[in-house]
Amino acid sequence: MKRLLATLATLFAAACDRVPLEQPMPSQAVVSWDGLYLTHCAGCHGADGSLGAARPMRDPAYLATLSRDELIRVIGRGQGRLMPAFDQSAGGPLTAEEIARLADGMRQAWGAGGVPVGMPWSGSAGAAEAGASVYAAHCQACHGAADGRAPGTHGSVTDANYLRLASDQALRSAVLFGRADLGAGCDGRPNGRRLQSQEVADVVAFLISRRPATGRSDR
Amino acid sequence: MLRGLRAILGWTEDRSGAIGFVAPILTHRVPRNAKWWYVFGSATLMFFSIQLVSGVLLATLYAPSAADAYQSLVYIDTQVPMGWMLRAIHGWSSNAMVIMVVVHMLQVFLHGAFKFPRELTWMVGVLLLFCTLALAFTGQIMRWDQDAYWGLGIGASIVDRVPVIGNQLRNIMLGGPYIGGATLSRFFALHVFVLPGLTIALVGLHIALILKNGVSEMPKPGEVVDPATYRRDYESRTHRTGVPFWPDAAQRDMIFCGLALIMVVGLAAFYGPFGPNGNPDPTVIDANPRPDSAFLWIFAALALLPAQVETFLLLAAPPVIVLGLLAVPLISNRGERAPTRRPVSVLVMLVICTALAALTWLGVTSPWSPVMDAWTSVPTPVRLVERLTPLQMQGALVMQNQQCRNCHALDGTGGQRGPDLGDVGSRLSWDQLVRQVQQGGGNMPAYGKTLSAAETVAVVAFLQACRTDGQPPSSIPGALQRSASPDLPPVASPVAAPAAAP
CATH class of the missing domain: 1.20.810.10 (Cytochrome Bc1 Complex; Chain C)
Structure with a gap:
């Protein structure tokens, strides 16, 4: 018994220098950009940057068109009602440094080789009347007639409730970049070509004009 | 030196009697087999x-x-x-x-x-x-x-x-x-x-x-406790063999x-x-508080109690437990002590221990607790995203944004607090979904004042699209259906526009 105790005591004494008797310090663990993405973005933008309910971030053309500052601003300050602000100064969970790391990570991993679409990511809306004919020519085949008589194969984008929820910028981004992750024909190139800058502005203006003016706005 | 110390000790002992008090305690005889x-x-x-x-x-x-x-x-x-x-x-x-x-x-x-x-x-x-x-x-x-x-x-x-x-x-x-x-x-x-x-x-x-x-x-089987003779027997045994x-x-x-x-x-x-x-901070809602380990079983029991008996059990259980434990020796203070001769007692103990262990385990794993970061980290299943219309897609976003996913799973991913909504579209009709979202019920909060009309329609349209492949949306036979045209006002018992293939 005494020998056993002596052995145990010796073993314990020998183990003492392995005990991590260190002062824990309040530290902000550095999380890689993809860790941040999986925790804070994947819920809406998809597990690997695509096929989420919100627009895909794994979209080289989108990341090439959107500037770094604009991307950081959208992450930090939010966009419309459905993209929340993630900056701590706006009540979100991320520091400015984390947001920058996240933006840079996405641009490097998913934006490589992206060709800008040749027009600014954001812009003012054009003429709604002209947009109506752009819509009829380029959008109606998939999204149905604007008057709702023919629903289209990909669901209406002139639905009043949809338009109440989609921000102006979300409409412009949808026209510019589409949802290439959802399959062929959804890449923002109706009839095989990208719309001209004025056409984009006009069709966005047309969609905005379809948004009901009365009632509570959700944008 | 030693003599001085002994004198001090003797003086202290003479005045206090401390050693005289402690020594018998230290040397009191205890059973040899203890x-x-x-x-x-x-x-x-x-x-x-x-x-x-x-x-x-x-x-x-x-x-x-x-x-x-x-x-x-x-x-x-x-x-x-x-x-x-x-x-x-x-x-x-x-x-x-x-x-x-x-x-x-x-x-x-x-x-x-x-x-x-x-x-x-x-x-x-x-x-x-x-x-x-x-x-x-x-x-x-x-x-x-x-x-x-x-x-x-x-x-x-x-x-x-x-x-x-x-x-x-x-x-x-x-x-x-x-x-x-x-x-x-x-x-x-x-x-x-x-x-x-x-x-x-x-x-x-x-x-x-x-x-x-x-x-x-x-305890030895057959060695029974008899209050009339126990003390005398115990003292003689410990004196002899202790x-x-x-x-x-x-x-x-x-x-x-x-x-x-x-x-x-x-x-x-x-x-x-x-x-x-x-x-x-009570305003921080993304908290996942849980009690320390000794109280996890209470945490689990409270979560699992049926609502009808909650108040009664919450108030009745503590006095019953306290009085029950206090009364143990009054229920049986004589007879056999060996566990092999007290099967009922041993069984009761095992049942209580198993129940406590199971409840503690449930308290640790707590499947009913919301997953606080699910809304930003658990994506909408791809099989659903691939067939959503733009409106339904907005509804899926509202689902995430309103943190519905913290409590509700879709196809098994997300919180387990509420039911999995992966096939809710084939279980609940449009009207039932609207009612549930707006008024809540069954532990779900009401979102009628939180969501705008457009958000409610979008969420319900999304939920109705949450069906297993080939399942039609749930509807009430004979009821009117929602027009496929989004510009026409919804009528009674609407059904969302058919989901489009990508």
């Missing part, structure tokens, strides 16, 4: 002593005010040399004390050691169990973090349900109608003065009773206590202190 089964009570006492010492040290550093408590813990953890270790030892030793009390109690119950003449020893032990649990609970409050805040909230809402005087009791408990500075002061007084004082007094009484009635022998407590039994206690202490210090060093987990 071996390793009997070490748990001593270990409990050792952990209580550690709690006293570490608690006094912590009290010199802790600021018992609502404004400063949390920060003072952070200060102890990060600024005071080895302060974190002090907190860790206090926390781990508290858990060890609870475990040792329970193990000690189980051993006493299993061996029938509560029977004549040790009924009162058991009853005082039961009071000590509740003192220990009360110390653990009030200790958790001292952390003054989210766990403390919500633990108090639950405690207060239980007290609030007491008929007639519920409100007054809650005010006494919290020091007012709300959790605030007065609450912490009250619990600090309880944790630091009242409960330790009471525990010390009860420990003294417990030990005095043990010395008076002697340590029970190991051994002095010091050093025979005490050395086993010391070895076990030493090993238990090494384990606690090791756990404290490796795993560090408990909490503090987040500021006690």
